[in-house]
Amino acid sequence: MASVIPVKDKKLLEVKWVELPSWILTRDFSPSGIFGAFRRSYYRYYNKYINVKKRSISGVTMVLACYVLFSYCLPYKQLKHERLCKYYLRGHARRPPTPRPSWPEPLREEHNLDRC
Amino acid sequence: MNENLFASFAAPTILGLPAAVPIILFPSLLIPTSKYLINNRLITTQQWLIQLTLKQMMTLHNTKGRTWSLMLISLIIFIATTNLLGLLPHSFTPTTQLSMNLAMAIPLWAGTVATGLRLKTKNTLAHLLPQGTPTPLIPMLIIIETISLFIQPMALAVRLTANITAGHLLMHLIGAATLALSTISLPMTPIIFTILALLTILEIAVALIQAYVFTLLVSLYLHDNT
Numbered sequence: 001m002a003s004v005i006p007v008k009d010k011k012l013l014e015v016k017w018v019e020l021p022s023w024i025l026t027r028d029f030s031p032s033g034i035f036g037a038f039r040r041s042y043y044r045y046y047n048k049y050i051n052v053k054k055r056s057i058s059g060v061t062m063v064l065a066c067y068v069l070f071s072y073c074l075p076y077k078q079l080k081h082e083r084l085c086k087y088y089l090r091g092h093a094r095r096p097p098t099p100r101p102s103w104p105e106p107l108r109e110e111h112n113l114d115r116c
Numbered sequence: 117m118n119e120n121l122f123a124s125f126a127a128p129t130i131l132g133l134p135a136a137v138p139i140i141l142f143p144s145l146l147i148p149t150s151k152y153l154i155n156n157r158l159i160t161t162q163q164w165l166i167q168l169t170l171k172q173m174m175t176l177h178n179t180k181g182r183t184w185s186l187m188l189i190s191l192i193i194f195i196a197t198t199n200l201l202g203l204l205p206h207s208f209t210p211t212t213q214l215s216m217n218l219a220m221a222i223p224l225w226a227g228t229v230a231t232g233l234r235l236k237t238k239n240t241l242a243h244l245l246p247q248g249t250p251t252p253l254i255p256m257l258i259i260i261e262t263i264s265l266f267i268q269p270m271a272l273a274v275r276l277t278a279n280i281t282a283g284h285l286l287m288h289l290i291g292a293a294t295l296a297l298s299t300i301s302l303p304m305t306p307i308i309f310t311i312l313a314l315l316t317i318l319e320i321a322v323a324l325i326q327a328y329v330f331t332l333l334v335s336l337y338l339h340d341n342t
Contacts, residue, residue, distance in 0.1 A: 046148060051156050060146065060158070064204060067142065071207045074128045074135060079206075 121285060128208045140210045143197035166193070173335060180235065181338050188338075191220070192331040199280060199323030203316070211326075212281045217273035224334050225269040232341025240341060272333060279326050283319045290315060 015023045027033070049059035072079070128135040150159045169192060174185050195211060202209025210216050232240040244261040245254060294308045 042145065050148070050158055053156075055157055063146070064201075067201070068204050068206060071128070071139075071204075074130060074208075075124075075126070075206075078123060 121288065124288065125212050125281065125284070127213070136208070136210060136213075139208050140198075140216075143194065143201060146197065147193065173331065177335065177339055180231075181335075184335070184338055187224075188331050188335055191224070191334070192327050195220075195276070195327035195330055196324055199327060200320065202280065202284070203319055203323065209280060209284065211276055212284065214273060214277045217276045218269070221269040221272035221276075221330075225272065225337060228334065228337040228341045229265070231338070236341070243340065268333075268337065272330060276326050276330055279322055283315075283322050287312070287315055287319065 012023070028036070045063075049055075049062070128139065147162055148159055150156075154160075155163070166189060170185060170189055173188060173192075174182055177184075198209060198211050201207055202211070229240075244258050244265070246257065246261070249257055290308060290312050294305060294312055297308055298305045
């Protein structure tokens with residue numbers, strides 16, 4: 001399938017699915033290429049939301065909100081144990097596993113919705 | 117509240133890789149530079165604040181001391197933005213790590229001492245003995261003054277770490293107490309919540325003040341030595 005514009009020059013949203021692997025291969029993945037990608041994305045955001053005449057605080061607050069979400073995702077494995085639940089299972093907190101006795105375990109209650 | 121209260125101060129990792137470096141570099145995204153004389157509001161506000169701080173801080177220095185202006189102003193901006201960003205929920209504050217504060221304090225203090233030894237050697241060594249001390253006390257006093265000189269970077273680093281860490285810990289504890297009290301006795305919750313709000317205001321002030329104190333002390337050490 002011949003394209004009028006070469007694949008290399010197309011933006012990502014204009015690339016067809018068939019051409020996607022070849023588009024990815026034409027991108028520049030050297031350190032300066034990656035740095036250039038960061039710089040371009042920074043200036044795209046900056047010129048759209050911050051460097052305008054009727055600027056509002058939403059330009060900065062969007063960045064801060066994304067930062068909060070990002071820092072929530074980082075320690076998610078530890079934070080997931082601290083959610084508020086209706087019922088807590090034994091051993092929900094972060095503790096090293098204690099050696100269990102050899103007799104059979106008692107039956108646990110099944111509360112699927114509120115399990116932590 | 118987690119059983120280990122200090123777990124929130126652990127260094128963050130993304131899939132096992134340390135994520136501290138991108139987080140330390142993040143405040144630089146919030147302070148854009150510009151090549152124009154007249155800029156948008158964000159840059160104008162930031163430039164005005166920087167000029168205010170610069171004038172307030174660098175007037176007491178002589179020419180030699182003013183060569184340090186770039187260093188000191190970037191220091192205060194970095195510490196202030198990092199501390200303020202650390203007040204957002206769940207964010208990691210690099211200045212709570214003693215390693216980072218030592219890494220900031222020791223080279224700066226050593227730089228001021230080295231400058232003093234190089235430019236005014238006699239004066240710097242003479243500072244080790246206060247004027248008018250009785251003769252028998254001289255050896256002891258020199259030792260004490262040397263120790264107090266070497267304690268300066270430690271005090272700088274530990275002061276910043278302890279203040280920010282203590283504030284964050286207090287907020288964690290009172291926040292957890294508010295949550296717990298909301299189930300136990302609802303009338304008490306607004307009182308504790310007011311305490312939390314006041315504490316947050318205090319933390320904002322502490323964040324700025326600590327930055328100022330750190331930089332001011334470095335500039336004082338510089339002033340003694342130039």
